[in-house]
Amino acid sequence: MRDATPAPALHRRSFLKYSGALGTAAAVTSTLSACSAGPESTNETGDEGQGADRTLTAVIGYGNDQSWDPLMTASAFSMAANHHVYEGLLDTDPISREPYPALATGIPADLGATTWRFTLREGATWHDGQPVTADDVVFTYGRVLDPGTTTLARNFFASWLKEVKKVDEKSVELILRFPFPDGVQRLTLAKIMPKHVFSKAGALDEATTGKAVGSGPYRQSAHHPKSNTTFEAFADYNGPRKATFKKMNWLTIVDAAPRVAKISGSSAGAQISDNIPYANVSQLEKGGLEVEGGAGMNHLFLLFNTARKPFDDVRVRQALHYAIDREKMIRAALRGHGTPASSYLNEGNPTYRKAGTVYGYDPDKAKALLKEAGVGGLTVRLMAVNVSWIVDCLPTIKASWDAIGVRTTLEPQETAALFTKLDQKKDFQVVAAASNPNQFGLDADLIMHYNYGPGNTWMRYARWEESSAAKDLFKRMDAATREPDAEKKKAMTQDYIDVVAENAVIYPVVHNELITAWDPRDLTGVRAQPYPGINVLQAKWI
Template structure:
């Protein structure tokens, strides 16, 4: 997650191409799960099948037809069509677990084959996840201490106090407004440019949000530079495309939503929308500050706004099932943060997360019913299957243009990822650009590491 370079994990080597659509992967010698049982090719095939069937992750793996057992150490991957240059990165998304593990165990105390094993999990606010080394691990990144504890602290102030009191050594999502307090305690705050983005998602089944001109108007009406300065301490860049301009595959979109209230009013007039009133659902985390500023901007162009903060689980609780024909989803606009680069940073993956044939397009934005969605899907498939990098980039550019113009869901800015940590206590640690923490190869200078 520092470089997004793929490396063999359970695999002994890179996939071997057998035909245009067939590959074989051999497992490394004698891999074991953390409970001491062998990792089998059946476990690997099952993990792929489960991931492919998942409503969120399945779109990442839609190019796979099936994964089957060839022999006791080898699996065969059969594709729907040629994958081109992205195959290795996409295969690396699948984490392998015992095929016999029931669903309840997967969601309470999973078993894996990595350097750590779960000792206990209490995921509630104020809870913790405790890890100890997997004594059966034989891979390249062994555990570097006797115990690792991740504290679950959602409140910014409480997280900062825990770091200041050295109850934790490393903290993700360090709040910009408390950066001075953090550095005064002796910790380092490091900002890494990444993808993390607050986005607006529109109800594309509901008038007038089914009209792209209305969606565009609401985006043009927002002073994003003000949001960045006011809410994240200047640590962000306004979007000029779905991708930030420092990402591979970046293309400046044909539609860029620079602050233009007059254009917003004109687009609403073109759409024959008068006296628009909407409810803005948002997370009750850092984006709630953005919601207050967005409300001001929208009201300045004549839109009446009610802000409705909700916990993340509640925010999407009624947006998980595909609506029946003629049914209208119970929302107008959602504001929420997202960062699909925790899975990978290739353009196809990022577009597949929010605009693939999955829960986002079918049960949330409901953009999947539009002809533009089908057009995007065709272009993504063509880009995914080519071995010609220039052709692939040209197709991605068309995709970025279409997504920006349609904007069923679209980011406002890309926020730098802020990580706070005590550098002298964590030898070899580097913050990552995605949300989360990565401590593979990090050696703590204390008996236990609390994060």
Template sequence: MMGHSMLAVSTALTRRAALGLALVGGLMLATQQHAEAAAKATATIGMAIEPTGLDPTIAAPVAIGQVTWQNIFEGLTTVDKNGKVQPQLAESWTISPDGLTYTFKLRQGVKFHDGEAFDSSVAKFAIDRARGADSVNPQKRYFASIDTVETPDASTLVLKLKQPAGSLLYWLGWPSSVIVAPKSAENNKTTPVGTGPFKFVSWAKGTKVDLARNADYWNKAGAAKLETATFRFIGDAQAQAAALKAGDVDAFPEFGAPELMASFAGDNRLATVIGNTELKVVAGMNNAKKPFDDKRVRQALMMAVDRQAVVDGAWSGLGTPIGSHYTPNDRGFKDLTGVYPHDAEKAKKLLAEAGYPNGLTFTIKAPQMAYAQRSAQMLQALFADIGVTLNIETTEFPAKWVADVFKAGNYDMTIVAHAEAMDIDIYARDPYYFNYKNPAFNDILKKVEATSDPKEQEALYGQAQTILAQDVPALFLFVMPKLGVWDKKLKGLWENEPIPSNVLSEVQWAE
């Protein structure tokens, strides 16, 4: 009897214990699955440079748009991953035959993240803010052709132009042209409010920006797949690589160190993706200053440069040599690296002809970024071969470089990667830090804007590239690649970069 009851009790205990364990196990499994599901609903994106603010309509650094463009903020038009203009907050438009009137049909039912409605009066506010007398928009010139902004009704916006602007629809898709609202505009620098698929949550300065899915997003088909996303700021390339390998960040769409790309070879979890950017590395010269006011000196310096050696030495062989201020992604691209190929002997002769038989000495103001420092060192070695002494002065970017070079024009030579797409027109701007003046070049750029015929524009862009390749207002070196490193299961990041960006709307985890 006693044995029987003990057996019954112990069996009952065992059964209860087993049931308890099963419950705990089930809870643990459920918790684990929940954690995995939560992890799959979020992504952490690494960036080397932290933005200075979060409003791309008031400041130039590309990092601002890389966090906010197409995530928080949207434009009347947008530029897709292939560099093509697409409708966005404007669902369609018509252009008058003379190219002077653009009539936009706006999307209805669109709301900003704080509930403010988007309509033609908001679009007018954003455009007037960008083009007004006291505007600090970094691309204010995009709006210079606009004469009046009219709002016949809530869903119609009419732009009347002073002169045709063949690139207007493209420019309206840029980060600097996003639509901001009257109520929230002045605080967008720290708490951005847009119409995009993600809402701003918080910004821990020096560390990260957190975003969350916008549940009320107007474009149901383009709604964010992720529930949350984080941009983590890690400046040091070794630390970037360590964070990727540890899984602390899921992706570094612009990984900072080409020499470390090989360290990911054979990694089971991480993929390396090499795409195109618009980053043209050019060594600008002060064309208004001796000896750079003599075209022969500039041409001689170009012939001293072995572009492939610069790419190899500065960027581990990852990059495309260029002969003008244009990339192979851009429409109407011409390979002009053969106009002044590397030829040290010819370069020496041309320098002597220009009155410098014993060479030259001058200074390059080089930003602290690795590509600029290494490229400057390569130029220093190549120039030495033709008797030119190049002194390298590290110039803190952006603050000191913008003040000394960009604004004051106080420099001999500098080096920087120009990130804007199709920005060949910078050589027609006055003032601009190259101090290059060529009326024939300016006329070609005016003709580009006077037509909206793509074939005609491409032919004109070809002429513009050729003039720069021959005149050499800057040493055209190479296009930097987009070095992406990300988790193989993370899909939807852009491989190429027609506009500096981190568009997250299509990013999701594969099952």
């Protein structure tokens, strides 16, 4: 177990070093539209209550219309929500990432063993009143490990977990392929799902579109895609982190201006918001809000379609990375709250080492690589998610590519729409999007397997997994996973990250901070995350 692994840097922002940049920039970038989150009738619960019974209103800067299937989703909104609705055998603290018993009654005593036995919490029930049983655990892990299902969670388990067996109605055994202590922290990623609900025909499609039935402290009470999702405290929950709010209303507001407006001023309609724009930090602090930033793995990345020429040529992919003026992007779009990527991992990760290939700003080198590849007159349609800080970064990419003779068209669009196109294998050239594998955990093995690995969703998007370079990389990754010596494993991981950097198929441009704001006159116990979303399982009303 990685007891010694530090949590991501989390600190109270003084912002003094940036005060010059922020002092006159209280307004959100004018290029962002100020559309509302959705119909007002669905933005409020209609029963705000009084005192401790009032509804917590939160603003999430990401869409709620992507998959809600806890074994499939990478959506910031639904992942954050699912941590309140579902439980794993073990869950992890959102900041320290230390595991604690959730549906299970304890953590295995010997994490170096190849069999872990878990007993389920007595009296644990699903939100529909049915008891949680070992069959539910076996059903869930059956999906995780089924190669025909290809869940996202499979990337985090299949290499080390062989099978899950029912011992009796209230206990199960996990059979490991080899000792893997780090796996204990990954159990939170296999949120246990009720077999009697989700084994029915079509039920998993419903999970994708928003249906959520868990055993956690909150139950989903209503779901309005593109608008809001509401939750109620689950009265029969008997686990370790009970609901502290009677009701919650989570609004999805992707555009920055209305998101900031919702939490600002005397008529603010929300008590907490994630994804605060850097330009609005000073404004919100002056308004009495607590504002905290977390530096971690959050990044803007480029994804190339390697089945489409000339992006099958590594020199072209490298050229487009070398061409980007990252320092300008950090100054203009991120207001100083970022660092140029010098590895796939952020500098605070314990496995970090500067990569063998670092894409410093070098337009001359970019031009030379394109010439060497025999590419001239290149035009690029850059598809991108419409997450507000990504939208702010896009003009720098366009200006950088235009400057080396690559005519660039920007195509920002809703995240769900963009990834639907990728899932449907629609043609594309390059995608710019936001990612933060810290949503899943901190260890480098997990982080790298999120984007890279045979059968991986991202590899299918990139059309790269059948290349000789990819197959060599996957062998290196598998060897590092199986290496029992921690220092050797670290060195092996660092070496294969050099391969990832050189090939630049899916690779970060900048790592940046994420900012959360809340009203300390209303809430206590809030802890800002260095990854998208919020976790209020330990927060409460003042």
